[in-house]
Amino acid sequence: MTPSEQDPDRVQIFDTTLRDGEQSPGISLNTSEKLEIAHQLARLGVDVIEAGFPISSPGDFEAVQAIAREVHGPVIAGLARIHVGDIDAAFNAVRDAERPRIHTFVSTSDIHIEHQMRATREDVLGLTRAGVAHAKAYVDDVEFSPMDATRADVEFTAEVCQIAIDEGATTVNIPDTVGYTMPQEFTEYLRRLYELAPGLRDVVLSVHCHDDLGLAVANSFAGLLAGARQVECAINGIGERAGNASLEEIVMLLRTRAADVGLRTGVVTQEIARTSRLVSRLTGYPVQPNKAIVGRNAFAHESGIHQDGVLKERTTYEIMDATTVGLDANSIVLGKHSGRHALKQALAELGFEIDGQALNVAFKRFKEIADKKKQVTAMDLEALVTDELREEIPSFVLEWFDVEASSRRPPHATVGVKLPDGNEATGSSTGDGPVDAVFRAINAATDQQGRLREFRVDAVTGGQDALGETSVVLELDGVAGAGQGVSTDIIEAAGRAYVRALSNAVRRRSVAAQAEDLTAEAARASRLSTP
Numbered sequence: 001m002t003p004s005e006q007d008p009d010r011v012q013i014f015d016t017t018l019r020d021g022e023q024s025p026g027i028s029l030n031t032s033e034k035l036e037i038a039h040q041l042a043r044l045g046v047d048v049i050e051a052g053f054p055i056s057s058p059g060d061f062e063a064v065q066a067i068a069r070e071v072h073g074p075v076i077a078g079l080a081r082i083h084v085g086d087i088d089a090a091f092n093a094v095r096d097a098e099r100p101r102i103h104t105f106v107s108t109s110d111i112h113i114e115h116q117m118r119a120t121r122e123d124v125l126g127l128t129r130a131g132v133a134h135a136k137a138y139v140d141d142v143e144f145s146p147m148d149a150t151r152a153d154v155e156f157t158a159e160v161c162q163i164a165i166d167e168g169a170t171t172v173n174i175p176d177t178v179g180y181t182m183p184q185e186f187t188e189y190l191r192r193l194y195e196l197a198p199g200l201r202d203v204v205l206s207v208h209c210h211d212d213l214g215l216a217v218a219n220s221f222a223g224l225l226a227g228a229r230q231v232e233c234a235i236n237g238i239g240e241r242a243g244n245a246s247l248e249e250i251v252m253l254l255r256t257r258a259a260d261v262g263l264r265t266g267v268v269t270q271e272i273a274r275t276s277r278l279v280s281r282l283t284g285y286p287v288q289p290n291k292a293i294v295g296r297n298a299f300a301h302e303s304g305i306h307q308d309g310v311l312k313e314r315t316t317y318e319i320m321d322a323t324t325v326g327l328d329a330n331s332i333v334l335g336k337h338s339g340r341h342a343l344k345q346a347l348a349e350l351g352f353e354i355d356g357q358a359l360n361v362a363f364k365r366f367k368e369i370a371d372k373k374k375q376v377t378a379m380d381l382e383a384l385v386t387d388e389l390r391e392e393i394p395s396f397v398l399e400w401f402d403v404e405a406s407s408r409r410p411p412h413a414t415v416g417v418k419l420p421d422g423n424e425a426t427g428s429s430t431g432d433g434p435v436d437a438v439f440r441a442i443n444a445a446t447d448q449q450g451r452l453r454e455f456r457v458d459a460v461t462g463g464q465d466a467l468g469e470t471s472v473v474l475e476l477d478g479v480a481g482a483g484q485g486v487s488t489d490i491i492e493a494a495g496r497a498y499v500r501a502l503s504n505a506v507r508r509r510s511v512a513a514q515a516e517d518l519t520a521e522a523a524r525a526s527r528l529s530t531p
Ligand code: KIV
Pocket: 020, 105, 145, 147, 148, 175, 176, 177, 178, 208, 210
């Protein structure tokens, strides 16, 4: 029984950070990073983790399988187009989960059917019947999505949904794939669907809204008011193009206005801020300062009148208490005399169970930072540990750098970079500034032509000795890569971020090349088998 079947006011949170979120340009998470996020999502208390799209690449398959095997609590879903090969891959990836789900989809809009699928409505009906039945033979928990539903004919979409339900779908998810609908229109659309596909009353209705017009959360909320009891969303609202509905916004909306709306989720809201920071660090996607709930300024008061009011009584200008989303909740402070045991305990309190070699590496890094910084806080530790986790896979690693900077001649940098084969390569370059010189030297050492697209520097905490956190987005042969780095030295943090972004872009480039090879091979095979 699902939570919303047990309690009609309970909304299930389906997190798609690792699937739709990972489809954001420049994001490429490896298996250990995805596992780290999935464990945190389980701590956050989401109901379903959509762990990836297993047919899309061997790396995605491996990550979904690892999450299915290791992460306990939430349902683990794998995405599949409505084809046998996709569904088989999704099943094989999630089969070891405590509660596996196959999520399969096909478009119902004529725009997609004619121009993308080059098929007919009849084909879609047949594919749905066969595909859902195929998934159902593997698992009980099958979710079906009519893609681009909000631009599709509602009568046809209802017919497709009813077929999916008849074949055993237990959740029907209505996507606003291109972020086109409006709240009142979506409400009416869902009302008609309920009327036209009566079977919808026996399954969980879900909504999946994109943010192209900034309405993803409003549309998801309208969906809930119209009867949906699952909402698909992503941490920090990441996802295709403008992203998905932001998990933290929808959850805090339901919590803050519970008395008026009467719906609830199972999310442990105190874990929200930490989850947001983890996702931002590992994806390299910074959170805009004024982002609702998790932005740096979401609980900051600038005007004197507001500050005065909040000092007298917090509720004068705050509708939520920052501690309910996990801000200001941590008092951990370590210093340069703290030992390995204290570090291990502090990390455990933050939810990081680290032992052996990983603890040694974290401790070494901690000592380096503690030597430069008087107090190492929970936020610093989180940034450090996340920073270290990124180096588990063989990719480029910045080993050392030398920079000469002066206002009288161009800055010059030399770097040493560990290559995937374990050898160290050096590179030198001048640049427009010391950071630019380091980036160019890294290109020279790795023999890659990365082009910087975005560069940001933030302080992890306040104070003059704060850790600096940098984000880099670069482009390599038309492929984007993002990375972040942390250090008390901004040049080092920038170099670390750049090599990570470069490693990600190289990985993405090779996945794209493999996909092209497979497509060419499939085309060749189909030509050969055509009589
Ligand atoms: O936006 C969309 O339509 C999707 C589906 C696969 C659910 O992501």
